[in-house]
Amino acid sequence: MKEPGQYLAQVLKQRRQAKGWSLDQTSRNTGVSKAMLGQIERGESSPTVATLWKIATGFNAALSDFLEPPDIEDQGSVRQADELRHQPAVDQMLVATIFPYDAALGFEMFELTLMPGYTRSSEPHAPGVIEHVVLLRGEMELLIEGRWKLLLEGDAIRFAADRPHGYRNLGREPAVFHNLIHYPA
Structure with a gap:
């Protein structure tokens, strides 16, 4: 690869x-x-x-x-975040592509790690894109509709990602979460 x-x-x-x-x-x-x-x-x-x-x-x-070539593995293959995790960009976010985008299903799923002190603003994605965030470890905040929402371990939220939004970790430990991004047909 x-x-x-x-x-x-x-x-x-x-x-x-x-x-x-x-x-x-x-x-x-x-x-x-x-x-x-x-x-x-x-x-x-x-x-x-x-x-x-x-x-x-x-x-x-x-x-x-x-980020990576389309997944050509057979269904039922086990994917390990520990083996997939990498730093694809210069900023302090680790990414594991759990499920690359599949047009038939309309989504992709990531495990994302925000390092302490990390903040990222995101411009709107394409119309109709929806993100689903489930915080696995640590704590983080999401900027949705112009307000920061605190997420604690185990919290889950869905929001329209076709508007400005953001992610930040003001804590002292990494924040690890799953992010399922759904694209409209």
Whole structure:
């Protein structure tokens, strides 16, 4: 399997070319600078998770499409978060793609780890995208409808992700949660 940055570089360039987009057009559609897109395609830059989201949203694609190849394993295969967890971007978030996006099911599922002090604002995803968050360990806050909501271990929440939202961990321990992201048909 390719390194995450190599895979991102390859898939970004392939998707851009498949759409017939120049770097300028890709920049307009994603809100990511032409210079940054070029650096990512050449494998010279590792973007933040927020930038990865902008790219995915600009392509009307799932985040996991840019993190790893589609899951070609048979159904019933066991996937271990400990084996999948990595830091796909320069910011302090660990990601394990539990279930990559599957168009037939309309969702992808991640285990995300926010390190202490980590805050990330997320721009709106495509219309109709809904996130489901279940906090496994630690505590964290979600920005929903302009207000931070505290989540404690075991809490679960569903929210419209087609609006600005955010994640933060003000605690002293990592916050680990599952995030199931549903994309409308």
